[in-house]
Amino acid sequence: MIEIKDLHKSYHMGSNSLHVLKGINFSVKEGELVAIMGSSGSGKSTFLNILGMLDNLDEGEYLLDGVAIKNLNETKAANYRNKFLGFIFQSFNLINYKSAWENVALPLYYQGVNRKIRKETAIKHLESVGLGPWVNHLPSELSGGQKQRVAIARALAADPKVMLADEPTGALDSKTSHEVMDLIQKINDEGKTILVVTHEDDIAHMCKRIVHLKDGVIVQDTVVDQVRVTPYVQ
Amino acid sequence: MFNRDLWAEIFHSIKSNKLRTFLTGFSVAWGIFILVLLLASVDGMKNGFTKQFNDDATNSIFIYPGTTTKPYGGFEAGRRIQFDNDDIDFIRRSFEGYYEYITPRFTKSVTASFGSETGTYSVRSVNPDHQKIERTVIDKGRYINDADIRNTLKVVVIGKVVADELFKDVDPVGQNIILNKLSYRVIGVFSDDGNEREERNMYAPVSTIQRLYGNTRNIDQIALTYNPEFNFAEAINFSDNLEVVLKRRLIIDPEDQGALYFNNYAEQFSNVSNFTTMLSVISIGIGMLILIAGIVGIGNILVFIIKERTKEIGVRKALGAKPMDVIQLVLFESVFITSISGFVGMLFAMGLVALISPIVDAPAFSNPSVDGITVVTCTIVLVIAGVFAGLIPAIKAANVKPIVALRAD
Numbered sequence: 001m002i003e004i005k006d007l008h009k010s011y012h013m014g015s016n017s018l019h020v021l022k023g024i025n026f027s028v029k030e031g032e033l034v035a036i037m038g039s040s041g042s043g044k045s046t047f048l049n050i051l052g053m054l055d056n057l058d059e060g061e062y063l064l065d066g067v068a069i070k071n072l073n074e075t076k077a078a079n080y081r082n083k084f085l086g087f088i089f090q091s092f093n094l095i096n097y098k099s100a101w102e103n104v105a106l107p108l109y110y111q112g113v114n115r116k117i118r119k120e121t122a123i124k125h126l127e128s129v130g131l132g133p134w135v136n137h138l139p140s141e142l143s144g145g146q147k148q149r150v151a152i153a154r155a156l157a158a159d160p161k162v163m164l165a166d167e168p169t170g171a172l173d174s175k176t177s178h179e180v181m182d183l184i185q186k187i188n189d190e191g192k193t194i195l196v197v198t199h200e201d202d203i204a205h206m207c208k209r210i211v212h213l214k215d216g217v218i219v220q221d222t223v224v225d226q227v228r229v230t231p232y233v234q
Numbered sequence: 235m236f237n238r239d240l241w242a243e244i245f246h247s248i249k250s251n252k253l254r255t256f257l258t259g260f261s262v263a264w265g266i267f268i269l270v271l272l273l274a275s276v277d278g279m280k281n282g283f284t285k286q287f288n289d290d291a292t293n294s295i296f297i298y299p300g301t302t303t304k305p306y307g308g309f310e311a312g313r314r315i316q317f318d319n320d321d322i323d324f325i326r327r328s329f330e331g332y333y334e335y336i337t338p339r340f341t342k343s344v345t346a347s348f349g350s351e352t353g354t355y356s357v358r359s360v361n362p363d364h365q366k367i368e369r370t371v372i373d374k375g376r377y378i379n380d381a382d383i384r385n386t387l388k389v390v391v392i393g394k395v396v397a398d399e400l401f402k403d404v405d406p407v408g409q410n411i412i413l414n415k416l417s418y419r420v421i422g423v424f425s426d427d428g429n430e431r432e433e434r435n436m437y438a439p440v441s442t443i444q445r446l447y448g449n450t451r452n453i454d455q456i457a458l459t460y461n462p463e464f465n466f467a468e469a470i471n472f473s474d475n476l477e478v479v480l481k482r483r484l485i486i487d488p489e490d491q492g493a494l495y496f497n498n499y500a501e502q503f504s505n506v507s508n509f510t511t512m513l514s515v516i517s518i519g520i521g522m523l524i525l526i527a528g529i530v531g532i533g534n535i536l537v538f539i540i541k542e543r544t545k546e547i548g549v550r551k552a553l554g555a556k557p558m559d560v561i562q563l564v565l566f567e568s569v570f571i572t573s574i575s576g577f578v579g580m581l582f583a584m585g586l587v588a589l590i591s592p593i594v595d596a597p598a599f600s601n602p603s604v605d606g607i608t609v610v611t612c613t614i615v616l617v618i619a620g621v622f623a624g625l626i627p628a629i630k631a632a633n634v635k636p637i638v639a640l641r642a643d
Contacts, residue, residue, distance in 0.1 A: 078556040
C-alpha cells in the first residue's frame with residue numbers, strides 16, 4: 001500500500017539547513033495497523049506530513065497504492081488527499097460552525113457528491129462510530145471523545161486507502177483514549193490500513209507493528225502482539 | 235459554480251461571524267451612501283442651474299450698445315453707439331432663418347398710479363416677440379400684439395407685484411393706469427418663474443413709447459433668440475457673424491471690444507454645463523476614493539478573517555479542498571457582503587434623497603434625484619469592488635499550508 005525508498009527531507013531557514021529525515025525506507029501492506037513512535041524532534045511529524053501529502057519530499061520515492069507521489073501541484077495533491085487519505089488529528093480539527101454530519105460530509109463535498117447522498121453517507125458513518133443521536137449537534141455540544149469519533153467518521157467518509165492518525169488520543173483521558181483506540185482497531189479489523197503517530201507506549205502496543213524513529217532514521221521496526229482494547233463496562 | 239452548497243458555506247460563515255460581517259459591510263455601505271448622495275447633489279445643482287436659465291429662453295442673445303474705444307472710419311474713440319428700429323429691421327432682413335424671435339427693448343422708470351395708490355416701476359418697451367424670449371407667463375388678459383404696435387396704442391401689461399400693489403382687490407385688466415401723467419389701459423397681468431423682481435416690471439408697445447417720449451426711433455437693447463435647432467457651435471458662429479455685421483453697419487473697428495456687448499446664453503449655458511459636468515466628475519472621483527477606503531477596509535478585515543480561519547482552511551485542504559475551492563469561498567463571500575451592504579447604502583441614500591428632494595428648492599439646488607444609470611453603475615462598481623477586496627485575501631487563503639495550519643497549538 002505504502003512504499004517508501006530512501007526518503008530525505010531538509011528544512012532551510014535562512015542560511016541554516018536542518019536535515020530532518022535522513023534516508024527512510026518503509027513499507028506498509030494493506031490492512032496493517034502501524035504505530036510510529038519517536039520523541040519530539042525525531043522527525044515523526046515531518047514523516048507523517050509527507051505521507052499525508054501535506055509536505056513535499058526532497059529525495060527518494062513514495063508510492064501510494066502504486067501511484068508515485070512527487071512534485072504534485074496543489075490541485076493534484078488536494079485530489080489525491082481526498083481520494084487516498086483520511087486524517088485524524090490530535091486536536092480533532094472539526095469546523096465549529098458545522099454540525100457533526102456536515103463535518104463528516106466535507107470530504108464528499110470536495111468530491112462533488114450531491115447533498116442528499118452526502119448526508120446519507122455521513123449519517124451512516126456517524127452511526128457506525130456510535131454517534132447516531134448526535135448527527136445534528138455542533139462540535140461545541142460534544143465531548144472530547146465524541147469529537148474524535150466525529151473526526152474518525154470524517155476520515156472514513158471518503159473511503160480512503162489509508163488513514164493517518166496524528167496523536168489521536170493526545171487530547172483525551174485514558175478512558176476515552178481506549179474507546180477511540182477500540183474504534184480504530186475495529187476499523188482496522190475491517191481491512192483499512194491505518195498509521196498512528198503516538199508517543200504513548202500503551203497506545204502503540206494496541207497496534208500490530210511499531211516503528212521507532214530517532215534523529216531522522218528508523219531505528220527499530222517490530223511486529224508486536226496486538227493488545228486488544230477491552231472497553232470499560234459502564 | 236453557483237451551487238447551493240457554496241452559498242450554504244458562505245451563509246454559514248457570515249452567520250457565524252455577524253459582527254465582523256456588519257463591520258465589513260458598513261464601510262462599503264458608507265462609501266456607496268456618500269457616492270450616491272454626492273451624485274444626487276450634483277444632479278440637484280444641475281437642476282437648479284437649469285431652472286435659473288429657464289427664466290429666459292436658453293437660446294437668447296442680448297446685444298447692448300457701449301462706447302467705442304478705438305477711432306475708426308473717421309470717428310474718434312469714445313463715441314456712444316445707439317441702436318434704432320432700422321437695426322432691428324436690418325437683422326431681420328440679413329439673418330432670415332438664423333433667428334427665431336427678435337425684439338427691441340429699452341427700460342424707462344415711471345411713476346405709476348391707480349386711484350390713491352402710487353409707486354415707481356420700470357416700463358419695458360418691447361414688441362410681441364419679447365414674450366417668447368423672456369418666457370413671460372400671462373395670468374390674465376393678453377400680451378402686447380402686433381395691432382398694439384401698429385396703432386401705437388397706449389396699453390400696458392403689468393407684473394403681478396404691480397397689480398397687487400396698485401390695484402389691490404380690483405381686477406386690473408381693462409382699468410386705466412397713470413404712467414408719468416399719461417393714461418394707459420391695462421391689457422394683461424403676467425408672472426415670472428425666475429424671480430419676483432421681474433414682476434415689478436410693465437411691458438408697453440415699443441412704438442408707443444418711442445412716439446410719446448421724444449418721438450425717436452432709438453432703442454437701447456436688442457434681444458433675440460437663435461434658431462433652436464442650432465447646436466452650440468452654430469449658435470456661437472451665428473452670434474460672431476452678427477457681431478461682425480453689426481460692427482460694419484455701425485462703423486465700429488472690428489477689434490473694438492467696448493462698443494457692443496453680446497450676451498450669448500449658449501455660451502453661458504455651455505459654461506454651466508461644463509461646470510456641472512466637472513462637478514459630476516469630481517463627485518464621482520471623491521465617491522470612488524471613499525469607496526476605495528471601504529474596499530481596503532474589507533480587504534483588511536478579510537485578511538484578518540483568513541488568519542482567524544487558517545486552521546479551518548488547513549483542515550479543508552487536508553480533506554481535499556483545491557486552491558480554487560478556497561479562492562471561490564473567500565471571493566464569493568467578499569462579493570456577497572460588498573453587494574448586499576452596497577445596496578443597503580444605496581437604498582438609504584436614495585431614501586434620504588427622496589425624503590429631502592421635495593423640501594429643497596433653493597435657487598441653485600432643486601429636485602436632487604438618483605437615476606437608473608447611477609444605480610447600474612453602482613452595482614457594477616460594487617461587484618468589481620468585492621472581487622478586488624477579496625482577491626488578495628483569497629490568494630492568501632489558497633496559499634495556506636495545511637501543515638502550518640494544522641500544527642497542534
